[in-house]
Amino acid sequence: MGQGPRGTRRSPGCGLQRLLWLLLLLSLARGASGEPGTDDVCATCHEHATCQQKEGKRICICNYGFWGNGRTRCVDKDECQFGATVICGNHTSCHNTPGGFYCVCHTGYRATNNKKMFIPNDGTFCADVDECEDSGLCRRGGRCINTPGSFECYCMEGYVAKNGSEPFHPHADATSCTEISCGSPPEVQNAILVGNHSSSQGSVAHYDCEEGFESPGGKITSVCTDSGSWSEITYACAEIAMVIHDVWVFNDTCVRWQRSPERVNSKVTYLIHTERLQPDAVESVYEETINVTTDSKTPEVCLHLQQGANYTVSISAAPPRRSVPASLSFQTAEDGLLEDDGIFNISVFNETCLKLNRHSRQAGSEQMYQVEALGQRWYLENFYHAVSYNFTTRDQAPKLCLDLLPATDYMINITLLRPTELRSAQVTVTTSATEPPLPEVDFFTVRGRLLPSFRLRKAKEINGPISSYQVLVLPLSLQSTFSCDSEGITSFFGNASPADGYVAAEILASDVPDDTLEISIGDRLYYGEYYNAPLKTVNEYCILLRITSEWNKVRRYSCAVMAEVKDSSLTVQQMVGVGLGSVAFVTILAFLSFSAV
Structure with missing residues (x-):
C-alpha cells in the first residue's frame, strides 16, 4: 500500500501563506520604486504646500502667505486688504506678492532703513524728507519751508513773486522770485533828491527843499515798499515866508530895508504903502502905494514926501509871495534941516543884541527910549513872550542886549520918548534853537533775549520845535564813545556793519500822544522809514532814545540811555544780587516780561 513521492499531497494552508508573502513583497517593491505607498500623502501636496511630520503622520501644510488644505488648494493671502496704514504704517503704499508683500514710502517720505522697499518687521517706518536741505530748491530769492511730505516756497524779504502767487512749488509752478525794484524815486515839487539811493526794498529816498522853500511838517522821504512801489510822500515844500526887517530912513525921504532868507538871483516885487498923518483932523489922510521890483539884498526906494510931515511906511511882498511885513514911522525934516533927533537905523548882532544909529543936532544930548519885544512861536499855539523896558543914554550909537527865548520870532519896536516927538523903528529877530530837553526814560537792564519794551514820553518844546524821536541800537562797546549829534547812523539795512549800530525806529513828534x-x-515793524530788527543773540546792546529839534534847517539833539541788553549767563554772585534786588526792580522786570510775551 505504500506510495512514493509522486503521490504526496500538500496542505491547502501553504498556498495561502505564499500568496500573502507575495503581496507583501509587491507592496515593498512598489514603495521602494516611488510608487504610491507609505509616502503617498506627501506626493499629493499642493505646489505652494510643504509636507510636514506631525504626531507620527505626514500632512500637507500651505506655505507662509497661502491658505488652504495643502493638497488640493493653497490660495495666496492678500495682506494689503487690511490697508497700507495697518500693514505698513503711515505715509506708505502696500504691494501684494505671491506669498508675501512689500511697502513703499509716499513721495516726500523716506524709509528709515534707506531702502526703497521694506517690510516693517524690523521697525522700519517712513520719515518726512526735509527737501529744504537743498539750498537752491526755491531758486534765487526763494525761501523754502518744509511741510509734511512736501515743501513750499516763499519769496525772501526784498523779493516778490512773479508769474504766480505764494506759496509756490518750483517743480509744478512757473512762479519765481524777482528782486523788488521800485525804479526811480518820484519827483517832489520844489525839492531835489539828495544822496545816493537804491531802488531795492527798504531803500529810502531823501529830499531837500530848494532854496527859498521848506517842509514845515518834517523831513520829506519815500520808502521802496514790498509791493515794488514808492510810498506816498506826505509832506511838501512850501515857500518860505520872506521876512522884511531892518527898515530905516536915509536922506530924509528914502527908505532902505533888508530881507531874509536871501535868495540869489531872485527878483521880488514889493508893495510900498505910504500914509501921511495930517496934523489937522479936518484934512484927509494921504495914502499911496507903489511897486518896486528888485533882486537886491538891501532894497531901497526914495519917496515923494512933504517936509515936516509925519509918515508911516509899510513894506511887504506882493502876492502870491508870502511875507512878514515891516513898517516904520518917522517925520521928515523942516525946510533945510535934514538931520533930526531920532532913530534911522537898527542893526542886530549876536542874535539878541541891537545897535541903534541916530541923528542928533545936539551931540551928547540925553535921550530916553522905550523897548518893546513881542515873541511868538509858530509851532506852539497861544505862546507869547513880551519884553518891555525904558533906558536913557547919551550915546549916539547905543547898544543893548535883550533877554530873548530860543527858537522864537520877535518883533522889536524901539520908540524915542524924549526930548522930541514920538518916533519909532521896528526890527524882527529870530533866535536860534538850543538842545531839546533830555528824554525822560526809566533805565533798565535786560539779560537774555527778552525783548525790552519802553515807554516814550513826550518832551516839552521849550528850546525849539521837536521834530522826531529816534530809537538807536548800539553795540554796548560804543556806549561811551557815541556822540549824540552824530548823523552818520543809518537804518538796519543801510548800515555797513552791525557793529556800527543802527536806527531802529523814528516817530514824528506829531504822532506821539500827550501821555506815552x-x-x-525787535518787533519786526517799520517805524517811519526804519526797520525795528530783532536783536542778534550773540551781541550785547545799548538802547538809546534821541530827541531831534529842527529850526531853520539846523538840527539839535539830546540823548538818554534807556536800556542795556546783556548776555543771559549769570554768575552766582549776579544771581544772588538779582535775588536781593529791590521790589521795584523786580516789578519792572515782571512788567517787561509780560510786555514781551
Whole structure:
C-alpha cells in the first residue's frame, strides 16, 4: 500500500501563506520604486504646500502667505486688504506678492532703513524728507519751508513773486522770485533828491527843499515798499515866508530895508504903502502905494514926501509871495534941516543884541527910549513872550542886549520918548534853537533775549520845535564813545556793519500822544522809514532814545540811555544780587516780561 513521492499531497494552508508573502513583497517593491505607498500623502501636496511630520503622520501644510488644505488648494493671502496704514504704517503704499508683500514710502517720505522697499518687521517706518536741505530748491530769492511730505516756497524779504502767487512749488509752478525794484524815486515839487539811493526794498529816498522853500511838517522821504512801489510822500515844500526887517530912513525921504532868507538871483516885487498923518483932523489922510521890483539884498526906494510931515511906511511882498511885513514911522525934516533927533537905523548882532544909529543936532544930548519885544512861536499855539523896558543914554550909537527865548520870532519896536516927538523903528529877530530837553526814560537792564519794551514820553518844546524821536541800537562797546549829534547812523539795512549800530525806529513828534507811546525793541515793524530788527543773540546792546529839534534847517539833539541788553549767563554772585534786588526792580522786570510775551 505504500506510495512514493509522486503521490504526496500538500496542505491547502501553504498556498495561502505564499500568496500573502507575495503581496507583501509587491507592496515593498512598489514603495521602494516611488510608487504610491507609505509616502503617498506627501506626493499629493499642493505646489505652494510643504509636507510636514506631525504626531507620527505626514500632512500637507500651505506655505507662509497661502491658505488652504495643502493638497488640493493653497490660495495666496492678500495682506494689503487690511490697508497700507495697518500693514505698513503711515505715509506708505502696500504691494501684494505671491506669498508675501512689500511697502513703499509716499513721495516726500523716506524709509528709515534707506531702502526703497521694506517690510516693517524690523521697525522700519517712513520719515518726512526735509527737501529744504537743498539750498537752491526755491531758486534765487526763494525761501523754502518744509511741510509734511512736501515743501513750499516763499519769496525772501526784498523779493516778490512773479508769474504766480505764494506759496509756490518750483517743480509744478512757473512762479519765481524777482528782486523788488521800485525804479526811480518820484519827483517832489520844489525839492531835489539828495544822496545816493537804491531802488531795492527798504531803500529810502531823501529830499531837500530848494532854496527859498521848506517842509514845515518834517523831513520829506519815500520808502521802496514790498509791493515794488514808492510810498506816498506826505509832506511838501512850501515857500518860505520872506521876512522884511531892518527898515530905516536915509536922506530924509528914502527908505532902505533888508530881507531874509536871501535868495540869489531872485527878483521880488514889493508893495510900498505910504500914509501921511495930517496934523489937522479936518484934512484927509494921504495914502499911496507903489511897486518896486528888485533882486537886491538891501532894497531901497526914495519917496515923494512933504517936509515936516509925519509918515508911516509899510513894506511887504506882493502876492502870491508870502511875507512878514515891516513898517516904520518917522517925520521928515523942516525946510533945510535934514538931520533930526531920532532913530534911522537898527542893526542886530549876536542874535539878541541891537545897535541903534541916530541923528542928533545936539551931540551928547540925553535921550530916553522905550523897548518893546513881542515873541511868538509858530509851532506852539497861544505862546507869547513880551519884553518891555525904558533906558536913557547919551550915546549916539547905543547898544543893548535883550533877554530873548530860543527858537522864537520877535518883533522889536524901539520908540524915542524924549526930548522930541514920538518916533519909532521896528526890527524882527529870530533866535536860534538850543538842545531839546533830555528824554525822560526809566533805565533798565535786560539779560537774555527778552525783548525790552519802553515807554516814550513826550518832551516839552521849550528850546525849539521837536521834530522826531529816534530809537538807536548800539553795540554796548560804543556806549561811551557815541556822540549824540552824530548823523552818520543809518537804518538796519543801510548800515555797513552791525557793529556800527543802527536806527531802529523814528516817530514824528506829531504822532506821539500827550501821555506815552510804548514800543518793543525787535518787533519786526517799520517805524517811519526804519526797520525795528530783532536783536542778534550773540551781541550785547545799548538802547538809546534821541530827541531831534529842527529850526531853520539846523538840527539839535539830546540823548538818554534807556536800556542795556546783556548776555543771559549769570554768575552766582549776579544771581544772588538779582535775588536781593529791590521790589521795584523786580516789578519792572515782571512788567517787561509780560510786555514781551
